[in-house]
Amino acid sequence: MLPEMDRTIKITPDFIRSAKSRGEHIAALTAYDYPTARLLDEAGVPVILVGDSVGMVVLGYPDTTQVTLAEMRHHIAAVARAQTRALIVGDLPYHTYQTAQNAVANAHILTEAGAEAIKLEGGVEVVPEIRALREAGIAVMSHIGMLPQNIKLEGKYSIKGRSDSEKERLLVDALAVEEAGAFAVVLELVEPELAREITNRLTIPTIGIGSGPHCGGQILVTHDLVGLFPWFRPKFAVAKADVASAIRTAAEAYVHEVTGKITEPPISR
Ligand code: KIV
Numbered sequence: 001m002l003p004e005m006d007r008t009i010k011i012t013p014d015f016i017r018s019a020k021s022r023g024e025h026i027a028a029l030t031a032y033d034y035p036t037a038r039l040l041d042e043a044g045v046p047v048i049l050v051g052d053s054v055g056m057v058v059l060g061y062p063d064t065t066q067v068t069l070a071e072m073r074h075h076i077a078a079v080a081r082a083q084t085r086a087l088i089v090g091d092l093p094y095h096t097y098q099t100a101q102n103a104v105a106n107a108h109i110l111t112e113a114g115a116e117a118i119k120l121e122g123g124v125e126v127v128p129e130i131r132a133l134r135e136a137g138i139a140v141m142s143h144i145g146m147l148p149q150n151i152k153l154e155g156k157y158s159i160k161g162r163s164d165s166e167k168e169r170l171l172v173d174a175l176a177v178e179e180a181g182a183f184a185v186v187l188e189l190v191e192p193e194l195a196r197e198i199t200n201r202l203t204i205p206t207i208g209i210g211s212g213p214h215c216g217g218q219i220l221v222t223h224d225l226v227g228l229f230p231w232f233r234p235k236f237a238v239a240k241a242d243v244a245s246a247i248r249t250a251a252e253a254y255v256h257e258v259t260g261k262i263t264e265p266p267i268s269r
Pocket of ligand 1: 030049050051052054143186188209219220221
């Protein structure tokens with residue numbers, strides 16, 4: 001949350017871009033539906049990401065690569081109906097920004113659904129797409145470090161920036177996306193000292209996830225924050241609630257009330 005921020009103003013990409021110059025940290029969270037977006041907005045969260053993590057924590061896919069543009073559009077529209085003060089950022093899903101032209105065409109589908117900015121994964125290799133999006137008047141949040149859309153290529157989710165060559169590449173990526181016009185950059189699973197260096201070198205804010213405490217802000221998948229996906233939670237995410245248990249307990253109480261039966265533990269799969 002940006003504490004001294006006027007709670008009535010609409011958050012814009014430019015406001016986030018200049019957060020660092022005001023000494024403010026950004027607390028971003030994901031939402032994929034109307035009630036969650038409203039609740040996060042009421043809690044003062046300034047940036048709501050409709051991430052392609054929706055594929056894993058809502059749609060039951062094994063990774064984000066199966067998420068379609070139509071699914072992103074559907075979830076962005078639901079979030080946008082909450083008419084938030086928070087900036088709504090929508091992810092361009094896998095294989096929807098291979099050229100500058102299709103990045104712009106597909107981003108327009110998401111902005112028409114209500115996204116106020118677009119996030120895409122990659123550094124130097126997506127600079128032409130970032131530039132084209134900016135020329136089309138679309139605000140861009142970048143995402144470097146561990147790129148979940150590369151999971152099929154890399155086979156695992158691992159920390160980036162441990163070797164000298166990786167450090168150098170990530171620094172070059174960060175400077176390149178800033179220069180191309182991104183208003184903020186997500187650093188995912190970036191080695192914390194490198195994340196600190198990147199944060200110091202950029203004028204736009206870095207928003208970390210699993211990248212240590214020295215970023216210009218943090219982002220989490222809301223399901224991890226509130227304990228709504230109990231079957232897997234990344235090590236860096238500390239749950240501040242146990243919504244999964246609350247749902248189970250309420251459902252068991254309801255089953256008992258209606259049927260008089262006590263719920264048996266499920267057959268383990
Ligand atoms: O899809 C997503 O939710 C993301 C965040 C984890 C940064 O990209």
